Amino acid sequence: MSSTISQRHEWNAVARTLEPFPVFSDHEHHHPDAFFREPMTLDRLFANSYVAWTRYVPDGTRKSREALIEHVRFNSYYTWMEQGIQRIHGFTDPIHIDNWEALSATIGRAYADDPDFHWKTLHQFGYERLLLDAFWNPGDDNGHPEIFTPVFRIDKFMYGVHAEAIAPNEFCTWSRYGFNGGTLADYVDLMRAFIRKRHQAGQVAALKCADAYFRSISFQPDDPEAARAAFGRHPSELTPEQRMAFGNYIFNRACELAAELDIPFQVHTGLALLSGSEPMKFEPTIARHPKTRFVLFHSGYPWIHQVAGLAHNYPNALPSLTWTATISTSAAVRALHEFIDVAPSIRTITWGSDCFHAEESIGALLAWKWIVTTVLSERLCDGRLHARDLEPLARNLLHANGRSLYLHQG
Numbered sequence: 001m002s003s004t005i006s007q008r009h010e011w012n013a014v015a016r017t018l019e020p021f022p023v024f025s026d027h028e029h030h031h032p033d034a035f036f037r038e039p040m041t042l043d044r045l046f047a048n049s050y051v052a053w054t055r056y057v058p059d060g061t062r063k064s065r066e067a068l069i070e071h072v073r074f075n076s077y078y079t080w081m082e083q084g085i086q087r088i089h090g091f092t093d094p095i096h097i098d099n100w101e102a103l104s105a106t107i108g109r110a111y112a113d114d115p116d117f118h119w120k121t122l123h124q125f126g127y128e129r130l131l132l133d134a135f136w137n138p139g140d141d142n143g144h145p146e147i148f149t150p151v152f153r154i155d156k157f158m159y160g161v162h163a164e165a166i167a168p169n170e171f172c173t174w175s176r177y178g179f180n181g182g183t184l185a186d187y188v189d190l191m192r193a194f195i196r197k198r199h200q201a202g203q204v205a206a207l208k209c210a211d212a213y214f215r216s217i218s219f220q221p222d223d224p225e226a227a228r229a230a231f232g233r234h235p236s237e238l239t240p241e242q243r244m245a246f247g248n249y250i251f252n253r254a255c256e257l258a259a260e261l262d263i264p265f266q267v268h269t270g271l272a273l274l275s276g277s278e279p280m281k282f283e284p285t286i287a288r289h290p291k292t293r294f295v296l297f298h299s300g301y302p303w304i305h306q307v308a309g310l311a312h313n314y315p316n317a318l319p320s321l322t323w324t325a326t327i328s329t330s331a332a333v334r335a336l337h338e339f340i341d342v343a344p345s346i347r348t349i350t351w352g353s354d355c356f357h358a359e360e361s362i363g364a365l366l367a368w369k370w371i372v373t374t375v376l377s378e379r380l381c382d383g384r385l386h387a388r389d390l391e392p393l394a395r396n397l398l399h400a401n402g403r404s405l406y407l408h409q410g
């Protein structure tokens with residue numbers, strides 16, 4: 001047998017071994033039920049996926065669909081979402097302009113016939129549990145505790161300087177959480193009390209911050225005087241420096257709270273604002289809070305080596321390939337190899353799909369299994385992995401690490 005044929009043979013054997021393994025996701029944004037009660041079409045699925053980030057968004061017209069297929073069909077987001085759609089709705093042909101309408105009708109019927117289709121499908125095609133970041137209503141499980149466990153996104157608290165301070169993506173923490181005014185210390189107490197109470201009820205598996213979309217992840221040490229000076233001022237009167245000082249102050253309190261509750265703190269690194277999200281900008285925070293376990297999301301893509309370096313040096317820096325599998329499948333293969341090489345504990349590496357609906361999440365799950373299969377079969381072939389370690393390592397990557405880090409199971 002040539003080496004290429006034997007590698008292919010090994011890949012297939014590993015893929016068959018991994019096929020029945022359930023998958024744990026450390027991060028999702030699945031829409032609430034109401035979204036799925038609106039008629040579903042193939043156009044709507046694409047419009048609510050990362051595929052739309054390419055700016056080729058099908059809108060029901062032939063022209064927009066042809067443009068999507070022409071320009072985007074080799075992009076990682078598209079190829080895996082297409083596979084998710086194929087797997088769920090039972091067809092093998094690629095999506096093309098002539099089967100679009102028929103396929104869209106099949107999808108519409110599946111959603112119309114079963115109001116629970118959107119979440120039951122996740123179970124049916126391989127997910128055992130998904131952590132939900134419902135940023136529109138932090139800490140929510142969409143009413144489906146059977147499949148979703150909430151994390152609590154703290155971003156909005158970082159904007160609550162005033163009763164009229166609306167955080168990006170919608171609401172003011174004062175009115176949402178019933179804060180009627182007081183000191184900065186009162187505000188922090190309210191945040192802590194709210195999250196502690198939800199944690200006691202088993203509703204907070206982790207804290208989360210995705211403010212990298214709006215600011216640098218270079219969170220600075222406390223400047224309590226500046227934070228107190230900012231607090232209570234109308235947003236129109238705040239300088240950028242005061243906003244930053246307030247955000248830093250709240251972020252640091254969240255770091256302490258994660259350590260107190262012994263839950264991981266998931267942090268968006270990479271992409272978002274490209275100029276502010278390099279993982280190395282987060283190093284001083286990791287060093288300043290050694291008792292807080294920071295999960296570095298998205299492998300810091302495109303700076304995957306920086307996350308590997310941080311994981312190598314800091315036991316409280318945990319590398320997560322969330323979203324990476326579908327941003328760039330090739331980069332995710334390189335990242336997983338590197339994280340296995342350098343992580344002080346293999347039990348720290350996790351993954352999630354980071355999606356809004358089942359078709360894209362199932363495609364991402366197929367991507368993640370493809371990546372784990374590729375990396376482990378390469379290691380079997382080149383002698384870095386013993387055959388007896390294949391299954392335990394695959395289980396850790398696919399579900400056991402997530403279960404133990406977030407649910408204290410296994």
Ligand SMILES: [Zn+2]
Pocket residue numbers: 027028029133354
């Ligand atoms: Zn996300």
